[in-house]
């Protein structure tokens with residue numbers, strides 16, 4: 001076959017591949033958790049927290065990219081009505097209800113005139129403070145740790161011209177359940193905060209101060225850590241057997257219904273969105289959520305395109321130190337790539353892959369340095 005007949009075929013294949021790599025229409029749903037200058041009180045801070053200046057930079061970047069934040073409930077209503085959504089729409093989410101969302105995230109969002117959805121877990125709300133904070137107070141360094149109180153959640157959710165958060169539920173206790181008889185380890189003084197769900201599951205009522213004690217407050221050191229999954233995503237294993245489908249259904253329904261009732265009582269509104277803790281759910285749990293009146297829930301694997309199920313919200317976590325080291329420049333490229341990739345331009349995935357590779361290498365190097373330091377110390381001792 002002459003070479004020239006192959007060229008048009010190659011060009012055709014490249015054209016088709018390029019079309020596949022640049023499918024437009026995705027609506028990025030960007031998710032943050034803690035926004036703090038020092039979130040070291042959170043055992044998972046390294047993965048989930050960003051500094052206020054990082055959030056500020058990311059929101060400025062969205063504006064430079066031509067993106068506009070839309071309220072998620074409004075977005076879902078449009079999708080359900082098959083109404084068009086403006087190009088470059090983004091959705092902003094903040095999970096878990098950390099107090100630093102008031103101290104740092106709210107003023108930054110207000111400055112950028114952007115609106116976000118805040119997902120709170122009922123049993124993590126802090127008691128109302130004796131001297132209530134006002135929205136203008138943003139300078140108490142002692143108050144950065146911990147969780148929002150209902151008074152603060154109400155103030156953030158209250159409809160006003162500069163409202164920045166629409167508050168929606170993130171479950172009752174954010175916990176996990178054992179899913180089998182196998183143990184994956186034992187609780188120690190060092191690891192119990194990484195497995196905090198075991199404490200949360202055993203603590204009755206409010207858990208806002210679970211992280212304060214040195215020793216585990218509810219389940220003692222030495223207890224076996226069972227294999228587990230997010231509580232609403234799987235049937236629980238107890239007394240040698242798994243929950244039946246009917247028992248699992250009843251448990252999930254009760255939690256979704258309690259969130260509805262408590263939101264009506266505390267915020268005077270029925271929630272319309274539900275954020276599955278740990279981004280895990282099941283098709284049965286999604287069905288129950290729809291029956292309980294939720295318009296949409298999280299943990300999707302798509303891109304929020306027209307044509308996808310409007311009852312499913314797909315999200316991506318955004319953080320910092322994305323290549324395993326502190327660099328505002330690298331993080332800005334990673335953030336840009338995350339947004340463009342979600343919108344449908346898969347070429348940007350190369351940047352995300354490169355950052356992921358660098359992060360993995362840095363993690364290995366750090367672990368090796370740590371091991372060699374331990375060996376040296378043991379040798380000296």
Ligand SMILES: [Zn+2]
Pocket residue numbers: 095096170174277278
């Ligand atoms: Zn969460």
